Amino acid sequence: MAYRDAKASKVRLLLFIASIILGIAAVVAIQLLSDNLKSNIKLQSKSLMGADYIIDARQEPTERAQAIIDSLQPNAKEVNFVSMVAFPKNGGTKLVKVRGIEGAFPFYGTLETQPIAAATTYQDKKGALVDATLMLQFKIQPGDSIKVGKITVPIIGTLKSIPGNTAISTSVAPTVVIPYDQIEATELLQFGSRKEYQFFYKAADTLNLEALEKKIEPMLDFEKADLDTHTSTSRRLGRRFDNLGKFLNLAAFIALLLGCIGIASSVQIYIKEKLIAIAVLKCMGASRKQSFLIFLIQISGIGILGGLIGSGIGVALQELFPLILKDFLPFDLLISVTAKPLVIGILLGLLMSILFALLPLLSTWYVSPLNVLRVDENSKTSQGTRIWVFVIILLFLFLFSYWLLQDALYALIFVGATVLTFILLGLVAKGAMKLVRHYFPKRWNFTSRQGLLNLYRPNNQTVVLVLAIGFGTFLISTLYFTKDILLSKTNVxxxxxxxxxxxxxxxxxxxxxxxxxxxxxxxxxxxxxxxxxxxxxxxxxxxxxxxxxxxxxxxxxxxxxxxxxxxxxxxxxxxxxxxxxxxxxxxxxxxxxxxxxxxxxxxxxxxxxxxxxxxxxxxxxxxxxxxxxxxxxxxxxxxxxxxxxxxxxxxxxxxxxxxxxxxxxxxxxxxxxxxxxxxxxxxxxxxxxxxxxxVENILDKVSWIINFMAFFSMMTGIIVLIGSVRTSKYQRIKESVLLRTLGAKNTQILKIAALEYLFLGLMGSIVGLVLAVGSSLGLALFLFQEPFVPSAIPFIVFIPSITILVMMIGLSNIRTVLHSSPLEVLRR
Structure with missing residues (x-):
């Protein structure tokens, strides 16, 4: 029965499943990215460092520190600093990072050069390896020379990669590698020069690096030096990308939350339309449990299907992130698909569907067989049941956000802020309904009065649509304002x-x-x-x-x-x-x-x-x-x-x-x-x-990520918006065809519908934008500690765009009425 009914209602359920798909897709894509980052860092930890462990000092090691370094017998050493270099061929100059290396570094990973042999011969030939981008910029070829301080050395090869470098760090100061014994002759290390000495070690497999770190680190710390192992470096790098993962997870959770609103609104209207069918089933002997399970199975199946499709899209989407993040990562991100995010996606689809459809589903429990003759479309659940459902939903949101953020306080604040936003939107919607009823303009013409009446009469969609429109606008506008705040942080x-x-x-x-x-x-x-x-x-x-x-x-x-x-x-x-x-x-x-x-x-x-x-x-x-x-x-x-x-x-x-x-x-x-x-x-x-x-290039990438997440959430919001407005289609058709039967013209019906959706679109978008200004002001003052001046673009673009979108969807609902006879529509 659940399958047959879903098959007959597939068009109405299409937007319901779309609400699930986009939210699940965002979560799965970002979870797969997080898993890939963690696994890549773990697998490539030695290649990232190029050694098992490193001892480094910001100045020449003290006598005691040098004794410790020598006792551990380093396999290679380096001194690096930032300096200007010149190219005698064309007189070009550039700020670079000079790395003077002695020994067979790196022990893991590759020192990738062109020609390949240059990686092993540059020390013997007393030559330099120069960053590939720098070679192209100054039109330099191997065989030309580079002036580093007081010395001029031949360029042995082009440096393509070396462990630990990122695209961004080499953009600021490209790398030039020369032999360690050439550094003194450059005469660049003078008073006040910023420099770093590093000593690289290749350890036996039996060596316990954690025990070594605990023993040596305190002694080196006292001598103003540090010891880093490849495991501690990978943990530190992992924590750095954990923060990135938390930010993206939060954005995905917001998209998921929009999907939840879409589920709740669409199922509520869907079940209202099924009240007569449920009453008929009960007249034929179906029990409460049977009628409830029919629709529970239906919604659960759709949730699983939405989870599967969303997970598939998420797998495809996560391929984009390595392209976006490649300049920020000190390693090549290898993509693999793990089962955990896919299972999470399917389970989320099921849980979202059931939890956010539970309240309207429970109303089927209280449908009387008498509703066949006297339909009570406002059939409600008991107050106690409603409270318990809300508690379970809030618990789900808290647990899910805690799983994403790994911080109970942050999860509580986030859920609390989300609930507060919904409460404010709901209060505004209820308040608007009361104001319209109390100060109803009785002298307005018929079409204007009818449009206003739709805001508070039975079967109104005011609260649901203001929540959906308002929250979508709130999210999109907050992301837009946040981007402005982030861009203003670098005032160059x-x-x-x-x-x-x-x-x-x-x-x-x-x-x-x-x-x-x-x-x-x-x-x-x-x-x-x-x-x-x-x-x-x-x-x-x-x-x-x-x-x-x-x-x-x-x-x-x-x-x-x-x-x-x-x-x-x-x-x-x-x-x-x-x-x-x-x-x-x-x-x-x-x-x-x-x-x-x-x-x-x-x-x-x-x-x-x-x-x-x-x-x-x-x-x-x-x-x-x-x-x-x-x-x-x-x-x-x-x-x-x-x-x-x-x-x-x-x-x-x-x-x-x-x-x-x-x-x-x-x-x-x-x-x-x-x-x-x-x-x-x-x-x-x-x-x-x-x-x-x-900086502009970096900020463009950051802005792209923010805009991508904003667009993704906006698409979810639009799907929810379409779903919320479209699910009122059948009520509006019924009312519109009755008006037409009573003699109303097509233009009057269009004006009534247009005015209703105009009021709803304006109310939702304006309230959402005002709340976004408040939240962005809080972010600017307490998080970014920056002055905040709201951009005019959301006010000029978002409010009319969202309002027009709502009106277009709303008017498309009554298209059937305008193109068919009243009797034909009523028979349908």
Whole structure:
């Protein structure tokens, strides 16, 4: 009976199954992506690192650290740093990451070069391997040469890949590999240079890496060095992509939730249409249980079918994600289809269908055989049953969101926010119905009054449609506003208008010469910032060495080993704002030195205004107190500092400089870079034009993902919208044909329907958009900590588009009435 009835009602059930398919497809695609990421990270953990474990230090290892490194007998070593290089063939210059390697690194994975032999011969031939994109950009071939600092070396081969690199990191600073023993001759490692020493180890299969890490890590930590194993690196990388998975899962869950609304609304109307059939079945002797099971089996079967189709689409969809994410991943993502997401998809289809159809299904239990003669379309379940059904649905939503987020509090907040949105939409719909009834415009013409009456008379769809339209608009608009907030996080235009070249690592004795060259080139010197390196010696009277050994410490570990680059000046920049304490521009003689620290550093060090910090400035201890705390806009591409000293303290300390200028065009920028690198090989130059282009490309990819999820959710919302409006088709046909029988013209019937759906479309879209503005404001203030100015596009585009869509679907419902005689329609 369930099969026969479903076969006869397949057109009405089509939108019901579509609501399931899209939600399931999103969940399955993203679950498969998460599974593939985890399995790839696990399988390729050694290839990602190129070794079993690595010891690294940000500066040349101390004597004690070197003794530990040597005792473990490294199989290869490397020093890497960022520097400018030049190509004598055409005079081109570029900021690159120089990696000086000694030994047969990598032990796992491949050092992919062209020609292939270059990977093993470049050290013996004292040559360089240059990034493939860089070779194409400057039209360089193997056999040409590259100038690295004071030396010029032949290019042995093209570097296609090396373990650990991502497309984005090589876009910022392409990799150039040279032999380790050539590094000293470059004379690039000078005072203040940022560099990293790495020692690579290939371990025996019997070695317990976790035990080694526990034993060695504390000793290295004390010597400002670290040990990373391929297992700990894969765990860290896995956690990083877990956050990505959580974001995508959340978006998929929203699409799933829209599908649930579609199920609830379509089944509610579908069951109402079946009340006479159920009454007839009961007249023929069918029990409550039998009539209930007929439709339960029907809905369950459709849920399983929707789950199967959605899972199939999800398998196809997840093939897109590796293409989108390939630039962000340090490995090639190999796709495999696991059974778990497919099983989850089918079970979700079944559970969604039953849970969200349960309330209207239970109404079949209370249908009386007498309904054959006197149909009560408002047959309801008992209050207690309804409460229990809502509790079960909320529990399902909580458990599902907890499974996605792995955090009970976040799951509770998310479910609570979802429920609150629905409550607000429902209250608005109910309130609108009461307002229309109370202030009904009796003087309006007949068609306008009829259109308004449809909002609150029996068989009205006001609450259901406002929920569906409002929630769809809310989701789409929130995603659109969120994209605007994310794009505003990187505000590079203001910076590029003033400075577009930043010159780093200018030594003290080079400062005047570099400044003179810029002035002679008729370019402005926008800033000339001194940098002084230092470490924290003690915090609030406790030695950093003691804090480092304290396993119960609350201070973040990075602070204890970090070498801070600080500056001194008597003014604040536009990207800084004092939020606590008082800024002291010039230090007074005697007493503690008042410094200003950034908010994030104050939180991580657990210090506030008035606390003391002693710094080790290249061997000299300097006692300071926190005079003020600053809010720093780290999103702007300019030189910002965690620690700021007043003038009159650090002028005589060993220091180097960062100078910024502005070139009028790309050719001027290239000339400055080429000439400066020729005169001062140790300096590094960042062209903000190139960085801006890179940032735009990255943000375009992020925006694409956000837009894709918004489009996917929007498609689900449209399906739900079509389903919700179409399921009212048969009530509207009945009413419209009766009006036509009474003498109403086609134009009058069209106007009545158009006005009803116009009111519903406007109400749902406007309320959804207003709620989206509120939620986006909350995200901007509490999550992104950015100012929020709503874009006009959702108001101009979404409201009319959604309203017109609702009207078009609504008017298509009564097409039969307009093209057929009343008697013909009534017989149907």
């Amino acid at each position: 235009n203001q910076t590029t208008e003033s400075a577009n070249l930043i010159i780093l690592d200018v030594q003290n004795d080079q400062r005047e010469a570099v400044a003179d060259y810029i002035t002679q080139s008729q370019l402005p010197i926008i800033s000339n910032t001194p940098l002084v390196t230092m470490r924290m010696h003690s915090i609030k009277g406790r030695l950093v060495s003691d804090i480092r050994r304290d396993t119960t410490r609350q201070i973040r570990r990075w602070i204890l080993n970090h070498e801070f680059r600080t500056t001194y000046r008597d003014t604040l920049t536009p990207s800084e704002e004092i939020v606590e304490g008082t800024w002291t521009p010039i230090a007074k003689e005697g007493g503690l030195i008042p410094i200003s620290i950034a908010e994030n550093l104050a939180q991580d060090t657990k210090v506030t205004v008035g606390d003391t910090i002693v710094f080790n400035v290249q061997g000299v201890l300097m006692e300071t107190n926190v005079g003020s705390i600053r809010k720093v806009d780290w999103g702007q591409l300019q030189v910002n500092f965690n620690i700021l000293f007043p003038k009159g303290v650090l002028e005589k300390a060993p220091q180097f400089h960062v100078i910024s200028t502005a070139a009028p065009n790309e050719q001027g920028s290239a000339d400055v870079q080429r000439n400066l690198v020729a005169q001062f090989p140790n300096v590094s130059i960042i062209d903000l034009r190139q960085v801006f282009t890179l």
